[in-house]
Amino acid sequence: MPDIDEQAAAWLTHFETALATHDDILLRRLFTPGATWRDLLAFTWNFRQFHDRDAIAAYLWATVQDIEPANFAIDKDFQVDPVSAVTSAPTGTYEINFTFDTAAGFADGLVNVLSDDESPAGLRATVLFTRLTGLRDRKPKWPQFGRYNHQELVNERRSQAHRKRYTDREPEVLIVGAGHNGVFVAAALGRLGIDALVIDKHEQPGDSWRKRYESLVLHQPHGMMQFLHLPFPVSFPDYISKDRLADWYEVYVKALDLNLWNSTSFLDGSYDPETERWTARIQLADGSERVMHPKFLVLATGGSGTPRVPALPGLGDFAGAVTHSEGFRSGADYTGKKVMVVGAGTSAHDIALDVAVHGGTPTMFQRGPICIVDLPTANINYGAFNTRDVPTDVLDKRWLATQVRPTMMENFKFVTALGNDLDRKLHEGLESAGFQIDWSPYGWFAKYFEVAGGYYINVGASEAVIRGDIKIRQHDEIDRFLPNGVQLTNGEILEFDAVVLATGYENQRVILERFFGKAVADSIGEVAGFDAGGEPERQQYKPIPAQPRLAIAGSGICAGRWYAPLVALEIQAELEHRVPAAFTAPGHPSRTPL
Template structure:
């Protein structure tokens, strides 16, 4: 049934027509008949102005009724410029997948519909539905035919040229930005570029001395662990001759070129010291410490925290650490291993940073022992770690980003359980070898794998690029933290009385959550108002990410290059909508989504 392309397109087109008719006429019976009882609707701003997932036909019907009258969604049609409707396998199920577009009273959107047969009905019904806002009517991005004109053909030869105007704009000598972005990595650059296209005056501040230093200053051997086709920034894809795995310094240099090409206002060497919100004025008073040490007070309407998933280095209270006579570094302070040739090193922590640093030290001639604090997920970088990005090997980036956005949490978890089982088979020999030498393995909560470890805790896994093989071979030592009695001047005193000597201890112990940084910079009242950041609480969305928070004018963006590229679009649209009076500046009280597994 429905094997031909024209049949698939007809089925998807018919469903969209019936959906629009049911919304327009408020026909509850027809609307209910279009969804499976076990179905999912993810709305990204288009109908609700929220990022939310609704589960089940009854809950979906209730939410659609509440939103459709005021938003007036219509003109649902298959998008002829995107991938044609097709049969796909998603989360272990075969479905018809169709990319469509639509209008609302205030904007234009894109969506993805997935249809599957109903055992008790001959009709195809919606299994998943995505509705996502693309642009606001009258406030479209300055791209293509809408690009800014710049200086005209009739020039004032005595007036300022483009460079003069750029320098003046970036100085902020006589004005404040509408938006202050704190952090100039992929998160900060992505949201600044999006806001620029929406004509929102935006300044990025970063404490590093040079654009890209947040990557450039990491340990010497670092490259990205996912492949180049996944990692583009908005508007400017990487050149087609770039390597599959991007070296840190190459990415850092690209950040500099990106800031110049996208004309982003960016201040290096600036530390964000504090912020207080004026409820009456609807503005922040923030204090920056300039590169020359002088303070600068600014009054933006919005502050976007783009400092990463993690904020402050986590320095655990390890018994005896202060007695250690050698050098102690957090992983964020580690550069390279050349200075430690023929020395002994303990690396505490077995995530990506711990393994990479251990391997770097080993390759420099140090004698290294890994100290495992808790069970860790290990997966080979190829092919296992790349399975999650398989879709990006074909099709357009725009389509694949929309597909990634469309997956509700329940089905994303189901998909990653399947991917994790597949990777375990690929990696069986390595995993068995690690278990033989006493390495403690896990596969994430419920077997959901490395990506959900990242989404819930920001770490706890390692993409093997060789260090695990060295551990299996005994070329890098391994001990369990639970077997350590305490650290002493010479190194680690084990519970059996043995002392493992060390000249260097590297604490690859991760970072504290962003809420700790919020408390430090904005105070306890605002931190308590915002609550936890990142991970999943009672809802099916990341907490306080890419969306309005309980604190007016305070936003958060973090994650991989792909996450920042995708979600910066939606964060920028919300700030623009607030500026134009289309949206309140504060989130409504959070409510749990419909029950989910």
């Protein structure tokens, strides 16, 4: 029986030979016809994916001479066995983790293979993933080993305080927003020795979580939420409250020596292609303004930050309190009150449940069907992230390799069918209570990637709906608001003491236009969701062709952890002019399809 380690090494050797000799026949013998490839910067200086063998070959032959990949080898330093069986794939599938070099730097990868006698290595690839990990002649600044300078260590806090004031220089990179994306990118830049300043409108690190409603708890398990470069302590619970998470931001900023100015707002900015610098106007904590000229700007605000307030007929006539979910703090403020919650997404469910727990009477007005999944069922999507048995870096790499849209949608469809069967009784109870369920075949996880909403992971509110503790009405029943409540289209009047608008936030375009003007916002276009090439996180974390030296980082904690190191490498490559000019030209095959 062939030795799988020898076969893995042979596959890499043949792959390198095919690329070096431009041998199309050999290349095709190494891949199945339906193989997929996802590349993060290594071959494309972009985030791209290719959905069959023909597309893989076409791209490689168009660009391989510029990339110069070489020295493919099994990754002996991988945290687990670099060659191992894949239990979640068809029987006989093996995973090979490898490293390689390019003209610009160093990279790693993963390939899933199946036995195939037609291949010279006895293996054919079904999944290929490649990723840039560093640039040539640029070693990371940490970890630091073997240097002891007593006076430097004694004075480090004073030195850091001086450095963070920026009295004698401009930051190379200005990061707007100190949520997870902002601090992750700052940490990744710091590791590369790139001077970055983070500014944030809140008073303390973590306030973007700390100031949210008191009952907020993350619905994803511990493993999905790990922070870049600083994992949670083993004492952390599987599910993390917003206050514990907020406190961890403070620890993170201090431990990684990030340059952060709190109580500081970004006002506007413009880019000068001649000087290759931004003019950024910011407002400081004392109300004064300062103009900075960074070489690169990262927008990490996590969204527009602008509450979406729908036009509700007669809302101005309502005599009770009206608040957006952004301003909601605790159901204790609504004890004994009848509360109308407009919306039925995650925040609406959390708020309605909190009101009910504190003795209020909530009614959710549903604006459209919503995907509902019970927490244990949702966890099926996360696989080994539910445990603490496999290193996060290993799981992240495997996850990134399968972020190929056709594969994702196929997986979503399978897990959704399984989940609907597991949650059948829950769904039946909800429908009996008048709740409209979104029966999309791709389920809640597709909603997360497509629109970052439209679902609820049940942690108790669904049972409250079924019991009648949370009442359900439909938004299209509303005729108009009255001083004491709302009149429905059938003439019925429902009395309310307060209204909470759980209606979400405006999209990224709003903040792009506010900060940079309509022309720039129009040129960038839509942000988030899938791009035309199948990549998730459209226009985020990757180069933006319409606006040089701007990056948008606005997705969840796990995406921030995955992509922040790549954003830092993009910035380093751009500042040092390492990206070949052809790869930034319109129409180049590396560019994201329109």
